Amino acid sequence: MGERFGNARHSKAVELANAINDTIYELGLRCIGNAGELKNRFEVAIIGYGKSDDQVESAWEGPLAGKWVVSIKNIFDYPLGVSDDKPVWISAYAMRSTPMTRAFENAKRLCNDWIRWGNHKDCHPPIIINITDGAATDGGCNYKDLLNEVNQIKTLGTNYGGVNILNIHISAQSGDKILFPSEVPFTDSLSNLLFDLSTPLNENMVRIAKHKGYDVSNNSKGYVFNGNATDLINFLNIGTPQ
Known part of the structure; x- marks a missing residue:
């Protein structure tokens, strides 16, 4: 995942992390009710194997680190940070295995x-x-x-x-x-x-x-x-x- 993604300047890992963060954000938008409340319509787990060789772990970071299945409401309550005015939850990692x-x-x-x-x-x-x-x-x-x-x-x-x-x-x-x-x-x-x-x-x-x-x-x-x-x-x- 460390190689460039097509003709892009960034890696496959970065492209993938961006796509996952964008998809989580869109999932949350689908769960907003008429009164503006975020309804718990989804539960999400992200399994990663890029931080260290041969290891599989939850890819959530920040306040959600170590958790596995997380409700969409908790996901939006605890983002890792903000990028381009949108919340993000995971970062890009790439190892050999x-x-x-x-x-x-x-x-x-x-x-x-x-x-x-x-x-x-x-x-x-x-x-x-x-x-x-x-x-x-x-x-x-x-x-x-x-x-x-x-x-x-x-x-x-x-x-x-x-x-x-x-x-x-x-x-x-x-x-x-x-x-x-x-x-x-x-x-x-x-x-x-x-x-x-x-x-x-x-x-x-x-x-x-x-x-x-x-x-x-x-x-x-x-x-x-x-x-x-x-x-x-x-x-x-x-x-x-x-």
Whole structure:
């Protein structure tokens, strides 16, 4: 994530942090009621693996540091700081390793605990958005460990459907971008793997994607390869209920 993002002067890590901060801000705006109050319509966790090699931890910083799932109201109550007159919550980090299996293991634990708590069985299922620029460094032989964790996540769900798993691959390879494919159009093993890990877009995601101008169908998967900055922002928006 330390390399430059396309033709931008900043790194992939900076672009990603900016996109996540902007998406959190937009989520909060969607939760403002008619009286101007911020309603608790979302709960968010950010799992990071860029601060130190082989470590997976909550990416929240400042007053939220160390917390995992945080309500949107608490998120807006405790930003890390302000940039361009908007609150921000996370900073950019980039290290060499990509412990993706550990990240999905943590996501599985968080999703399972969230689904079992209170009345969440009657809520929209959790959405996991994985953004990476490289292969898992802890995936095991033929990525068996990674596949095992993700397949376990796919067994989880609420009364409204299974957990959604979306992947965006910020590739260093040249070539055309591929957005929300419905079949495997790739020749390299990592792209095929991330495509297989992704779940199909649900009905609401298809609607949002079409509204944003993407050519999608009910069989399209939540996977983007080589997307640009606009696609990154749109991907995060498509992956969050509206």
